[in-house]
Amino acid sequence: MDYDAIILGAGGAGLLAAALAGQAGGRVLVLDHADKPGKKILISGGGRCNFTNTGTEPDCFLSENPHFAKSALSRYTQWDFLALVEAHRISWHEKTLGQLFCDGSARQIVAMLLDECAKGGVEIRLSTEIGEIGHADGLFGVAGKTAPQLVIATGGPSIPKMGATGIAYDIARRFGLDVVTPRPALVPLTLGEGDRAFRDISGVSCPVTARVGGTTFAEAALFTHRGLSGPAILQVSSYWSPGDAVVLNVAPGALDALREARRKMPRAHLKAALSELLPKRLAEVLSDRIGLAQELGNTSDAELARVSEGLTALTFHPTGTEGYAKAEVTAGGISTEALSSSTMEARNVPGLYAIGEAVDVTGWLGGYNFQWAWSSAAAAAGAIAERSRR
Template sequence: MSPAAGHDRFDAIVLGAGAAGLFCAATAAARGRRVLVIDHNVEPGAKIVISGGGRCNFTNIHTAPDRFLSANPHFAKSALGRYTPQDFVALVDRHGIAWHEKTLGQLFCDGSARQIVAMLMRECGDARFALGAPIRAVEHGDGLFRVTAGDGAYAAPALVIATGGPSIPKIGATGFAFALAKQFGLKLVEPRPALVPLTLGADEALFRELAGVAAPVTAMAGKARFSEAALFTHRGLSGPAILQASSYWRPGSAIAIDFVGDRPADWLLAEKQARPRATPRAVLAGLVPQRLADALAARLALGETLAACKDASLRAAEARLRRWSFQPSGSEGYAKAEVTVGGIATAGLSSQTMAARHLPGLYCIGECVDVTGWLGGYNFQWAWASGHAAGLAV
């Protein structure tokens, strides 16, 4: 009996019908490969559909390797260089999908994110799909990978792990990729939630009471700095600037927020000279919404008017406003995380093909790999680029 007896035979089996898996399948199918895509969800592209508020922030025109986190910051360069945002935009244009640029290079569909899923499915051509098929076993031997999923049994010399990370479990996300990677001898960089709201403890209750207030800030975690909006929530901090900083934040460490922006040094002293009778609350309201200004002024405990404040106190207040420290008690976890930082270690993979170095025929792509982009379309671009690299190799 042959090692694949009773199994439908393919050139490549892709586990996961998300962004990376679909793009890999499309690339391989275009090369004439017989491809099977397996997913436990009954519909493809679950994360694509909900992304960007339903309009899919499908790439970012400012994509560059320094916009990605990885234990090896050089790993993503090859794939990103060989499949660029301009390449994906050209594909979107060929399919007649209208799009627009929002802020910071983020590209969105004018219509629905489902247009991107439909485009990818068309691009997959003759690839076969086994959807709504939970994977029951994955084995390897005699140069073949054998997968039992749903009611089917399949075999191929190439297996692509594209099942993502555990972020957003409500759409079916799990840590399956990490368990499978361990099974096949690949190492992991500790996964953790990323692009995720942060929670504040009881000592920061004053700020938790500002739920719904947003302000333009610069959020800092370590050496990373992001200038966008921060949003105070009933549990802590969110908004684009905080989500960005969260990818660099580690439990037990602090994050800092600059509320002052581009105002010059000694800005409060200049305000004192210009408006000595103004209250600190009124001056801070020129920076941030009034409710936040009131909370900051209460914490700073300055005098009733600027004239009543010593210059040293104003300098100290400005310094704190430029680097206001928060000690998050945690994050809102994978349930609210847009992506996963960490994952399958790149040391065991080829940056050219995404292939496992020690096991011919095994590939890892997309979010399950230890490459995580900034907020704003970068993670989709990594999905397209890594999927393209593997799709050319299987």
């Protein structure tokens, strides 16, 4: 036995799990095929890393088992990670909706995690291919090294240009763990030719309430040359399936605003009224789509109600998503049915753990997925340390 635990993946979850297990006395090795640790951390949050969210609650996560994340999230909270950030004297600021960012650079979070790993005597080997994983006599064998505990922290296939792959699922299946079908999440949606007018106003954004089924988010939407993006769209994309409608309310209180416009400028046309409520290019597209030809003064309440519905229930049927290349995270993954919610250990394979994005737990946009990485890492690290002491 060379180590107490081998951790596959030098991302956020893998590094924190290694640091905590190492500081608790475990001999830990981290392996990653990348040439640098924490690559996804470095590009996150526009380079400033949205490292957690003050509003983190289990309801902010998707999973086939919506209760699975509760244990880990309650035992290593956003406040625990923030305390670590502050202990390293990393200055931070809060943006909208509880999102916490570094004042400086995401590199500070990577440096913090590496410093914590060094405190725990963790060995990190980069540019190392995992290859075949052996398992015999209670030991896992990887890249010529052995340990009684193995942690899958390799993430999902989102952002493949950073070297992301679906290797976590291959490893899980190798050990008999089920995998919930992975799919891109927090991802822009594409629109077809029938909505080309909206694609032609690429770059226009406005605050909206976006809805898919019974799920709504009130943030900004962005029209792109391929379809829809922006925070509100990324949020609902995690709940979207092919065939689902995406409904936008682009003008709350539209009916009252239109009635007021009719009173103030009865000779104006719809485009002029909408330009008071929305970006001009969007107002032009919507006025053409709604098709109200007469002056506002000659428009009935019933006609204004129809116009209002076109603004408060603007409906699209996306043709798809922009895929893993543009997805911030991967939904689905290693089934939570195979794992202990308190330790992240596989129920039927003692010593095997899965944490972070590799698991079927997906957070909202805004630091929630990082918090899941930290919380699940801490859960696994505690179990690793306890087993190492036996």
